[in-house]
Amino acid sequence: MQTSRRQFLKLTGAGAAAAAARLEAAPAFAQAAGPVKIGVLAIRAGIAAPVGTAGLRGTEWWADRVNKAGGILGRPVQLVVEEESNPKDTVERYRKLILQDKVEVVLGGISTGVTLALGPVAEDLGTPWLSWDGTTQKGVEETMPNPKWAFKSVDNEVEAIAAGILTAKYFKGVKTVAGINNDYSYGHDCWQSYLAVLKKLGMDVKPVLDLFPKLGVTDFTSHIAAIQKAKPDLLMTSFWSGDATILMKQAAAVGLFKTMKGVFTTAGGVHDSLKKEFTPEGLLLGYNSMYFDDPKGSALLKQFVREHKARYNEYPPYECDHAYFCAESYKAAAEKAAGGSRQWPAKAQVVKALEGIEVESLSGKRSWREDHVQMCNFFQGITTHKNGYDFVTVSPLEVISTKQAMKPAGTKLFDWINGWKA
Amino acid sequence: MTQHVVNVLLSGIFHASILFLVAAGLQVVFGVQKIFNLACGSFYALGAYVGVSAVGWYTGAGGPAALFVLPLALAGLAVGAVGVVVERGLLRFVYDRDETFQLLLTFAVVLMMEDAIRMTWGTSPRSTAGLYLTYGQVPILGAAVPVYNLIVIGASLAIALLIGWLLTRTAFGRIIRASADNREMAEALGVDMRRVYATVFTLGTALGTLGGALVIPATAAMSEMGIELIVEAFAVVVIGGLGSMRGAFVGALIVGVLRSIAISVYPELEMLLIYLIVIAVLVLRPRGLFGGAAA
Structure with a gap:
C-alpha cells in the first residue's frame, strides 16, 4: 500500500x-x-x-x-x-x-x-x-x-465555526440541538464554538443534549437511544475518524435522520466510507480544507x-x-x-x-x-446521492475562507465571535 | 416513554452481548490456565477484520445478502484457530514463569497483532457497507429496533447456554473444571494438560474472534478497537468475579445496561459509573459477584 x-x-x-x-x-x-x-x-x-x-x-x-x-x-x-x-x-x-x-x-x-x-x-x-x-x-x-x-x-475549531455559519444558512428553523463529540479538547471546543456561532447569528436554539464519548468508542447504540429520547431538531458532531462512519450507520439503522437534521463538521476525512446505503441526503458535511470532487x-x-x-x-x-x-x-x-x-x-x-x-x-x-x-479554504456542503460513487458527495458546495472562519492573530476566540456584525 | 426504555435497554443489552463474548474468552482462559490474557481484545479486532474480508468475499461472489451472517460467523469461528498458534507457539513457554511474564507476553501479542492487522488491512477503518440494514427493523413497544442487533443478542445468548451446557454436562467440561480446580490432581488422573490448555485457549480465542465478527456489520473495524473493549471487559471480569462464566454473563449485562442508562440519564457518568461499580465491588466483595467458582 x-x-x-x-x-x-x-x-x-x-x-x-x-x-x-x-x-x-x-x-x-x-x-x-x-x-x-x-x-x-x-x-x-x-x-x-x-x-x-x-x-x-x-x-x-x-x-x-x-x-x-x-x-x-x-x-x-x-x-x-x-x-x-x-x-x-x-x-x-x-x-x-x-x-x-x-x-x-x-x-x-x-x-x-x-x-x-x-x-x-x-x-x-x-x-x-x-x-x-x-x-x-x-x-x-x-x-x-x-x-x-x-x-x-x-485553528482546530474552524470547521465547527464554518458549520455554524452554514447551519444558519441551510437549517434556519432549528430550535433544539444535540451534540455528540469526543471527550477531549477538540470535541469540546468544536461544540462550544458551534453553539457560540449559532447564537451570534441569531438562531434561537437550545442545546438539549451534549454527549462526549471518549475517543475510540465503536458502539454508539446507547448514545443514539439518548439522542432519540432528547428529540433535537438537529444533531451536530465533530467525529473525524471511523467513529463518524459508525455513528452514521447506527443512526441509519433506527432512522435517526428521518426526524432530525445532521451536521458532520469533519466526517469528510473518511468521506469514501460514508456509503449511500446508510448516509442520507440533506446532511451538512465538512471536508476540512480539501474536497476531492471540487467542480472548480x-x-x-x-x-x-x-x-x-x-x-x-x-x-x-x-x-x-x-x-x-x-x-x-x-x-x-x-x-x-x-x-x-x-x-x-x-x-x-x-x-x-x-x-x-x-x-x-x-x-x-x-x-x-x-x-x-x-x-486556506474550508469545504462543506449538503450531502447528495447524485454522483457516480458508492458514497455521498456534496452539492451545493460551500467554500469558506479562514479569513472568515478563523480568529485573527492576537484575538480571543469567543470575544471575536461575539464581536461579529451579524 | 416505553419506547425510550426499550431503546435504552436493548442498546445496552446489544453492547453487553459483545462484551460477554470477549469477557467469556478472558474468563475461560483465566479459569483454567491462570493467565490473564490481555490479547483477548486483539482477537476481537482480528475477528472483526476477518469478518469484513469474509463478507466482502461472500458478496463479491454473489452470495445472497440475507445470509451474510453465516459466512461472517463461520469466519469468526475459524480464525479462532489462531489461538492454537499463540498457545503452542508462545504461551506454553511461560506457564511456569511469574505472572508478570505472562502479562508481558500477552501484551506483546496485543502490539504484534495491531501491527499485523495494520500491515494486512491498512490503516483506514473497514466496514461492511450497508449490510447492517439488510434485515431492517422491527417495532417493539413503539421502538424501532434493528433486527441485526436482535440477531447478535440471540447469538450471544445461545453461546452462553452452549458454554454452560459444555462446562456442566459434558465430559470435556468436567475435565476443564477439574483442571481449573486442581491441575496436579487432574494431571495425576491422566488428563493430558497440553491438550486441555491448547483447547481452552483456542475456545477463549474463538469467543473473542466470533464477538468481533458478529459486531462488525454494526460498526467499523479499526486497528485499535480491541484496546477500547478490553478496558470494559476488565470491568466485567472484576464485577462478575475472575474466572467465572456466570460472572462474565451478569457482569456484561450490568456494565452494558448501566452504561446505556447513564448515557441517557446523565451522560457525564458514562464511564465513571462503571468504575464506581468496580470500586464498590472491590471494596465490598473483592472476589466479585460470582468469584471463587471454578470456570
Missing part, C-alpha cells in the same frame, strides 16, 4: 549519502549537489493513522513531482520519515531528525497534544517546522503568539485525485493537502530566499520568506499568515 521509508529513500535519494554539514556553518556551494533532507513526522498507529497516512501520501506525491522537475534549486529532495506518537517520544524523534539526520526542515504533526510540546522545541532548535494539522493552542487559546521557527496549522478544482487537484485513486484505490482526504502545502510552501520560500541565485539560503532566510507566502496547493491558493498560521 504505502511506500516504505527504505523504498522511498531509494526512490528519491538517488543513493546519495549527503555530506550535509549544517548550512550555517558550511559554504553553500559545497553541498549544492547533495539532496535536501526533509524530516517528516507522521502518525502511523492508532485512531489518527488514516490521517497520518494521508499526510505522508501527499508529501510523497509532492517529492516525486519535485524531483522529476529537478528538485529545489537543483538539489533533489530526500524525505526522512519518523513516527508521531506521544509527545515525549515525538519530541525525541524531532530532535533526532535535526541533530542526527541534519534535516533542513521538519514537516508534519497532527495531534495538538503532540504539537503543543513540539512548538517550544522547534523554537529552541532553530530549524523551521511546518505543522500539517497540529496547532499550539491550549483549548482555543494560542500559547505561542509570536513564534520564530514554528509554523502552525489552522484545479488541474493539479484533478491529477492528484486521479493518481491517488490509481495507486491506493481511494479518493484522497484533506490531510493530503495540509501536507502538500507545507512542502510546497517550503520549496517556494527556499527559492524566494535564494533570490534567483543557485545559492542555498540559510534557515532563517527561508523562515523570513515563508512569512506571508502564498502558493498554489491542491485545493487552491494557501498561505502562511504573518504570525505563522496556515490560511
Whole structure:
C-alpha cells in the first residue's frame, strides 16, 4: 500500500549519502549537489493513522513531482520519515531528525497534544517546522503568539465555526440541538464554538443534549437511544475518524435522520466510507480544507485525485493537502530566499520568506499568515446521492475562507465571535 | 416513554452481548490456565477484520445478502484457530514463569497483532457497507429496533447456554473444571494438560474472534478497537468475579445496561459509573459477584 521509508529513500535519494554539514556553518556551494533532507513526522498507529497516512501520501506525491522537475534549486529532495506518537517520544524523534539526520526542515504533526510540546522545541532548535494539522493552542487559546521557527496549522475549531455559519444558512428553523463529540479538547471546543456561532447569528436554539464519548468508542447504540429520547431538531458532531462512519450507520439503522437534521463538521476525512446505503441526503458535511470532487478544482487537484485513486484505490482526504502545502510552501520560500541565485539560503532566510507566502496547493491558493498560521479554504456542503460513487458527495458546495472562519492573530476566540456584525 | 426504555435497554443489552463474548474468552482462559490474557481484545479486532474480508468475499461472489451472517460467523469461528498458534507457539513457554511474564507476553501479542492487522488491512477503518440494514427493523413497544442487533443478542445468548451446557454436562467440561480446580490432581488422573490448555485457549480465542465478527456489520473495524473493549471487559471480569462464566454473563449485562442508562440519564457518568461499580465491588466483595467458582 504505502511506500516504505527504505523504498522511498531509494526512490528519491538517488543513493546519495549527503555530506550535509549544517548550512550555517558550511559554504553553500559545497553541498549544492547533495539532496535536501526533509524530516517528516507522521502518525502511523492508532485512531489518527488514516490521517497520518494521508499526510505522508501527499508529501510523497509532492517529492516525486519535485524531483522529476529537478528538485529545489537543483538539489533533489530526500524525505526522512519518523513516527508521531506521544509527545515525549515525538519530541525525541524531532530532535533526532535535526541533530542526527541534519534535516533542513521538519514537516508534519497532527495531534495538538503532540504539537503543543513540539512548538517550544522547534523554537529552541532553530530549524523551521511546518505543522500539517497540529496547532499550539491550549483549548482555543494560542500559547505561542509570536513564534520564530514554528509554523502552525489552522485553528482546530474552524470547521465547527464554518458549520455554524452554514447551519444558519441551510437549517434556519432549528430550535433544539444535540451534540455528540469526543471527550477531549477538540470535541469540546468544536461544540462550544458551534453553539457560540449559532447564537451570534441569531438562531434561537437550545442545546438539549451534549454527549462526549471518549475517543475510540465503536458502539454508539446507547448514545443514539439518548439522542432519540432528547428529540433535537438537529444533531451536530465533530467525529473525524471511523467513529463518524459508525455513528452514521447506527443512526441509519433506527432512522435517526428521518426526524432530525445532521451536521458532520469533519466526517469528510473518511468521506469514501460514508456509503449511500446508510448516509442520507440533506446532511451538512465538512471536508476540512480539501474536497476531492471540487467542480472548480484545479488541474493539479484533478491529477492528484486521479493518481491517488490509481495507486491506493481511494479518493484522497484533506490531510493530503495540509501536507502538500507545507512542502510546497517550503520549496517556494527556499527559492524566494535564494533570490534567483543557485545559492542555498540559510534557515532563517527561508523562515523570513515563508512569512506571508502564498502558493498554489491542491485545493487552491494557501498561505502562511504573518504570525505563522496556515490560511486556506474550508469545504462543506449538503450531502447528495447524485454522483457516480458508492458514497455521498456534496452539492451545493460551500467554500469558506479562514479569513472568515478563523480568529485573527492576537484575538480571543469567543470575544471575536461575539464581536461579529451579524 | 416505553419506547425510550426499550431503546435504552436493548442498546445496552446489544453492547453487553459483545462484551460477554470477549469477557467469556478472558474468563475461560483465566479459569483454567491462570493467565490473564490481555490479547483477548486483539482477537476481537482480528475477528472483526476477518469478518469484513469474509463478507466482502461472500458478496463479491454473489452470495445472497440475507445470509451474510453465516459466512461472517463461520469466519469468526475459524480464525479462532489462531489461538492454537499463540498457545503452542508462545504461551506454553511461560506457564511456569511469574505472572508478570505472562502479562508481558500477552501484551506483546496485543502490539504484534495491531501491527499485523495494520500491515494486512491498512490503516483506514473497514466496514461492511450497508449490510447492517439488510434485515431492517422491527417495532417493539413503539421502538424501532434493528433486527441485526436482535440477531447478535440471540447469538450471544445461545453461546452462553452452549458454554454452560459444555462446562456442566459434558465430559470435556468436567475435565476443564477439574483442571481449573486442581491441575496436579487432574494431571495425576491422566488428563493430558497440553491438550486441555491448547483447547481452552483456542475456545477463549474463538469467543473473542466470533464477538468481533458478529459486531462488525454494526460498526467499523479499526486497528485499535480491541484496546477500547478490553478496558470494559476488565470491568466485567472484576464485577462478575475472575474466572467465572456466570460472572462474565451478569457482569456484561450490568456494565452494558448501566452504561446505556447513564448515557441517557446523565451522560457525564458514562464511564465513571462503571468504575464506581468496580470500586464498590472491590471494596465490598473483592472476589466479585460470582468469584471463587471454578470456570
